[in-house]
Amino acid sequence: MAAEGAAERDQMVLLKQGAEAKIYSGTFMGRPAIIKERFSKAYRHPDLDKSLTVQRTKAEVRSIMRCRMIGICTPAVYFVDMERHRIYMEHVAASITVREYIADLERSCSANHVSALRPLAEKIGATVGLMHSHNVIHGDLTTSNMLLSRLPKDGPDAGGDTLDGYRLVLIDFGLGYKEGLAEDKGVDLYVLERAFLSTHPNTEALFSVILEHYKLGYGKGAADVINKLEEIRMRGRKRTMVG
């Protein structure tokens, strides 16, 4: 077992260390794979640490499966190792994060990057709307947790539901869960709004495009969520009252 573990480790290359997990590239049964390993956080009480790690690994796999069932692009899950808190999943080829994509556009055409980003905002809105209409809450919607994967030209998926040759892939469902309440969906949108506006200043117009297409993607019931979002924004302001 030890030798096998060592051999496997040799093949794993650390790509990135996030806040709670290490992301490796490697292989699973001969296929290129991404391995997400949640590691223990030394600052946390051991009981709390264990419970959060198990809870989030499960939550992540469940939410990914739910999204795939309703046709939202997420990496396919190959295997889950609960002992080592690892998820083996599909390596999304030729991808960049939405965050990088927006930053690149801001650099290359700063004058009208907002209008250039409109199709992306539409796609984000529609995708999150569809996800919420099936009661899946992501829990950490930021532009770092959305990938744009370049589609092969003339490939089977080209055209149709794509965005200038890219498809939008949602990742990092560690805080995800299933919930039908408008409150939870509203908070999910609020998290997205805050992350979007703090990371990409002066893009308020884009967020309203996201909301418009959220309504379209969601269908009936979207108005309740948007009303909740307004309510949560008011709550958000309240906390600055006392210092």
Added chain:
Amino acid sequence: MVIAIGFEGSANKLGIGIIKDGVVLSNPRRTYITPPGQGFLPRDTAKHHQDCVLEVLKEALDTAKIDTNDIDIVCYTKGPGMGAPLVSVAVVARTVAQLWKKPLLGVNHCIAHIEMGRLITGAQNPTVLYVSGGNTQVISYSQRRYRIFGETIDIAVGNCLDRFARVLKLSNNPSPGYNIEQMAKRGKKFLELPYVVKGMDVSFSGLLSFIEERANQVLESGEFTPEDLCFSLQETIFAMLIEITERAMAHCGSQEVLIVGGVGCNKRLQEMMGIMADERGAKLFATDERFCIDNGAMIAQAGSEMFRSGQTMAWEDTFCTQRYRTDEVEVTWRD
């Protein structure tokens, strides 16, 4: 050379501080302390500030040994905070500004915490965790604003601690949070509490209801001691704060973290943040109770920065506001 005097009274602390080019000349403070089981109400707090503001002002001037003629700028907390205490202190700042014929600047309380933290610790461009009785925010600077990446979506962390202290009837002297911290050191058994992180935001209200409801029951049954509950509460809410700070640091690619605000002087919070920072190869900056807890010098420091960058405030704009978000202020003194 800039000499600034700052007046702070947005919550239950009244502080007046004098700063000369980043050196604190004086920084006296008084705290309004309520009996165990009670919080501070705006009206009584305002009365407290009114009663001792002149004495504190005299102390600040005497300790600093400066001539009021040498003061360049008078600064006061414009907000956010409790209305009545804010106004009680602002009226004194407005009066002395006119008496001494000095310009007056209203300062955002949250920005003042950040600027004081940067001054004392020397942190260059840190991700800031601002934790106090009324605020819980994770802040990072970009494009002339202190942008809020994460915050509480309901009550502040200090409020959660204070209200739990009331359940246990802990003393409010010197502060409920300090007494919880001391009790937590003797806690051993961990009670699992609701852990609510939503992206880079946190929520404490569900956790507070949970522990308020269960506290008496688990104490009476002897299953947990008050020390265990303080320990469990601290471990849980601090882990939430560290997690969102780490998320923001990962998101912004930051290698520095600064803790400010009253809860920021909690040693356990600083220790946990230090472990997290170490793991990331980042550096932790924190200050002690003199500068973490609300004080006058921090208002003077933020005011000096504003003054140096050429900001002025028309007399009719020198009012107070209870709601004043950190990201509303244009940061004219940083690149």
